[in-house]
Structure formats: C-alpha cells, structure tokens
Amino acid sequence: VLTALNFIILIALGAVPAYAQNQGALFSNENKYQLFSNQYNYQSDLLSDVDVGHIGAVWRARIYGNATELETQSAQVGGIDMYMESKYRLLKNVEALVFLRAKFEAGRSQDFFGDLDPNTGILMREGALNWQPIDILNLKAGVIYQDWMNMPLLTSRQSFPGASARIDWRWNDRFQSSFTSQFLVPTSQTLATRTVSREATPTFTTHTLGSNWKNDSLNLVGNVSLYQYKNLPSYVAFQSQRYGNSLSQINGPNNSSFAFPFQGWFAVLSGEYRVSQLFEPNISFSRIKNQKAPNSFADGQIIGVGSKLHFEKYTYYINYENFFAESDVAPAYYNSWAYGNTNKKGFGIDTWLELKEHNFRIRAQYYKADVLNPDG
Numbered sequence: 001v002l003t004a005l006n007f008i009i010l011i012a013l014g015a016v017p018a019y020a021q022n023q024g025a026l027f028s029n030e031n032k033y034q035l036f037s038n039q040y041n042y043q044s045d046l047l048s049d050v051d052v053g054h055i056g057a058v059w060r061a062r063i064y065g066n067a068t069e070l071e072t073q074s075a076q077v078g079g080i081d082m083y084m085e086s087k088y089r090l091l092k093n094v095e096a097l098v099f100l101r102a103k104f105e106a107g108r109s110q111d112f113f114g115d116l117d118p119n120t121g122i123l124m125r126e127g128a129l130n131w132q133p134i135d136i137l138n139l140k141a142g143v144i145y146q147d148w149m150n151m152p153l154l155t156s157r158q159s160f161p162g163a164s165a166r167i168d169w170r171w172n173d174r175f176q177s178s179f180t181s182q183f184l185v186p187t188s189q190t191l192a193t194r195t196v197s198r199e200a201t202p203t204f205t206t207h208t209l210g211s212n213w214k215n216d217s218l219n220l221v222g223n224v225s226l227y228q229y230k231n232l233p234s235y236v237a238f239q240s241q242r243y244g245n246s247l248s249q250i251n252g253p254n255n256s257s258f259a260f261p262f263q264g265w266f267a268v269l270s271g272e273y274r275v276s277q278l279f280e281p282n283i284s285f286s287r288i289k290n291q292k293a294p295n296s297f298a299d300g301q302i303i304g305v306g307s308k309l310h311f312e313k314y315t316y317y318i319n320y321e322n323f324f325a326e327s328d329v330a331p332a333y334y335n336s337w338a339y340g341n342t343n344k345k346g347f348g349i350d351t352w353l354e355l356k357e358h359n360f361r362i363r364a365q366y367y368k369a370d371v372l373n374p375d376g
Helices: 024-028 032-036 234-242
Strands: 002-016 055-070 074-091 094-110 121-134 137-145 159-170 175-184 203-214 218-230 262-273 279-290 299-310 314-325 344-355 360-371
Touching: 094 137, 121 159
Parallel strands: none
Antiparallel strands: 002 055, 002 360, 055 074, 074 094, 094 121, 121 137, 137 159, 159 175, 175 203, 203 218, 218 262, 262 279, 279 299, 299 314, 314 344, 344 360
C-alpha cells in the first residue's frame, strides 16, 4: 500500500527578456493555467519570437513538501525546485534548446531502496538542437524530454539521448495534426564489474500520430502511439522488479532479466469545454498495452474527471483520477512513481488555486495505490 500527499505551497513563473523575449506575452496568454503544465511547450510558444543570435528564457520555481506512507516505510520531505527553459537561435531555422531543473531537498526517510530519500542536484531535462528545414518538418537531436507524450505509465520525468522527427499539418484554424518518430537510448548507469558481459546498447522507439481540434469553447486532443524497448540492461531489470515488474527468477543486478519484452501501443484522449465564463469541465482517458505480455500482465489505464472555475482574479481546479497498471505494461524503472510504478491500482486527487495577478499557484495532491496482484 502506498499513499502520498504532495503539498506545493508556492509556484512562481517569470520570463527573462534576454534581448528578444517580450515579457508581456507571458501575461497576455488567455489560458494561463497551461503555463504550469508538464506538457506546455514554452520553447514553441513563449519563446517563439527569439531573434537570430539572441537567447530567450523562462523560469519557474516551487516550494513544496510531501509525505509518503507505505506498510513498512515512510518519508517526509520538503524542498525547492527551480526550472529554466531557454532557446538560443543559432540560425533562422536552427535552435539550441536547454531545459534544466535544480532540486534541493531535506527531510527524513525510512525506506528499502532509496527512492524516498531527500535528493539534491541539478538535472538536465533537455539539451538538443532543433532544425526546421521546411515549415512542416522539425528534426531534433540531443537529450529529449519524454513528458511531451503525456503517458506517465510508460515514461515519467525521463530524458533520453537520441533523435526525433516531427511533421505538422495545419488543416485550418481549428484542426491540426502531427506525426512524430523517435529513436532514443534509455538512460541507466551500471559499473562494468556489475554485469556478466558487455551489454548491447538499449533502444527506445516511438511513433505518434496526434491531432488537436479547438474553437473558442471546446478543446479536443488525441494521440495514438506505438512503443518498443530493446536490450534493456540487467540493472534496469533488477530495479524494475523491485518496483512491480514480474520476476523471471530471483537474481542480482548483474544478471537479472525481464520476464517479457516491451512492445505495444498507447492512446491519450482529452477534452475540455468552456460551458460558461465560470465553468470549464474536463475529461481525460489514457490506455496502454504491452502486446508482448500475456493478459492480466499487460494493460494500464488512467481516467480523469475534473473542472476549472474561472474567476476574475484567480482560477480554481480540481481533478479526480482512477488508475491501474498491471505488472508488465512497461519497465517500472522509467514510469511514474506517483502511480506506484507497476502492479498497482488506485486513485488520486489534484487541486490547485492560481492567483492570476500575482502569477503563482498553490497546489495539493493526494494519491493512494494498492497492490494489484499480490506476488510476495
């Protein structure tokens, strides 16, 4: 049993002009709550007008605390996060993209694997070159942040080196679609002395067909993707078995292996409708399936229902999620800890209050996950 309470007491966001960025654009955005979303693209939106030879940047920060309780483990941690996304335009159609996170935590923990311990460090979420040879095509190479897929049951807060290609079609003012392919190397670190022999280079590939239709009151988003992991290291298999994947046999970090391969599909659908000036309900549905694992081992799902309430000086939001992730839907080493990695079922509540004039947000989350299939 895992329960987690995450109380974020301050989130602040600002824009650094850096010669080219117009700070006013930050405050004129009609849907300001998007600025705090993991899927919001600062580099394409707020930093779209950076001139050649200039740099633009956006920063965010938060002060937070969280408490975690398991049957025999617990932790209480507080910390500060600072995020900085920047774009340097080398040429008219070539950009250098950098996304950094600085994390500082203190607290106490009693846990088995170290995943509940307070952590301090500087993390690179993205560092890549983006080339747009023609209007509809974007080519990216470097370290690419994977939260853009909005599938935490597959990857969550992961950044993999590799390359991607994206084609965009804008059919009219309301409807657009895209196709994105990625070829990446999933990250891990293993001492050579902890392995039996030289391991093959792991790979992670995805192919995503996406679409978005919106007007003044309705916004619909849909994505369908194929994914595949290959040659994942023994260390990743060992850690993943701790977090919920099936045990092929009891081994150490130098000779563990996954019980099943990982190759399948996932779909993400969401919609929000502005019923009135005040009320904007939303619904979301995510489904993922590993086609290489047997039934009762291979599926995951998240269903969310919520609403935003828009007032003159603030926006209030509440959302309820119900989820499950069977044991081998994805490598547990890479997916979301908040949902319990794999072999879990549960629910979560997310609520926040955003003060528009002061551009900060107060947020609280509660998640509870239980074991789906007890396996010892």
